[in-house]
Amino acid sequence: MKFLELCQKRTSIRSFQSQPVKREDILYILEAARHAPSAVNFQPWHFIVIQEEENRLALHDCYHREWFRTAPLYIIVCADFEQSWKRKSDEKDFGEIDATIAVEHICLAATDLGLGSCWVCNFDNKKLIELLELPKHISPIAILPIGYINLEVYPELPNKLRKPLNELVHWEKFKQVSE
Numbered sequence: 001m002k003f004l005e006l007c008q009k010r011t012s013i014r015s016f017q018s019q020p021v022k023r024e025d026i027l028y029i030l031e032a033a034r035h036a037p038s039a040v041n042f043q044p045w046h047f048i049v050i051q052e053e054e055n056r057l058a059l060h061d062c063y064h065r066e067w068f069r070t071a072p073l074y075i076i077v078c079a080d081f082e083q084s085w086k087r088k089s090d091e092k093d094f095g096e097i098d099a100t101i102a103v104e105h106i107c108l109a110a111t112d113l114g115l116g117s118c119w120v121c122n123f124d125n126k127k128l129i130e131l132l133e134l135p136k137h138i139s140p141i142a143i144l145p146i147g148y149i150n151l152e153v154y155p156e157l158p159n160k161l162r163k164p165l166n167e168l169v170h171w172e173k174f175k176q177v178s179e
């Protein structure tokens with residue numbers, strides 16, 4: 001698949017078949033995440049893989065949506081602020097940005113394998129931290145439910161609503177981006 005086609009095909013999928021994701025496919029996805037760029041190449045991330053029934057049920061308590069329960073696999077991407085780069089000039093911490101890039105690598109890799117995924121950030125952060133027993137310097141950035149797409153709900157991929165390029169791109173302009 002061409003890269004642009006992969007980007008076009010990646011869309012939020014919110015209903016999955018119960019069939020488990022193959023281990024080799026999980027490893028392919030994780031390998032794609034590992035290759036994400038990060039500030040100063042510090043790689044300040046952790047990928048928590050959840051497949052066991054008991055753990056999946058516990059995770060459902062952190063995000064109450066029926067569709068979320070249908071996923072056979074979840075990858076939780078966490079930023080590690082003890083490992084992340086801080087810009088000297090203003091102390092800005094890039095951990096969250098780095099982890100975010102890895103998140104999208106995971107979604108694109110899943111699409112490449114014919115799997116569906118969805119970014120989930122609207123979870124109960126406190127509950128998730130308690131469940132995963134995360135120390136203070138590690139923060140969950142996104143939960144990614146992943147699985148084979150439920151074709152009854154998605155007989156074809158949904159249309160992606162996007163602003164046209166001419167509203168977004170400002171060729172050779174330094175001022176008046178709001179024009």
Ligand SMILES: Cc1cc2nc3c(=O)[nH]c(=O)nc-3n(C[C@H](O)[C@H](O)[C@H](O)COP(=O)(O)O)c2cc1C
Pocket residue numbers: 010011012013014118119120121122123160
């Ligand atoms: C940072 C971020 C957080 C998101 N959180 C959620 C979420 O909690 N629940 C959800 O159903 N979708 C969530 N989404 C998915 C967006 O709703 C979706 O990406 C957007 O509507 C565009 O649709 P598309 O992914 O099909 O292109 C999130 C996406 C991003 C990038």
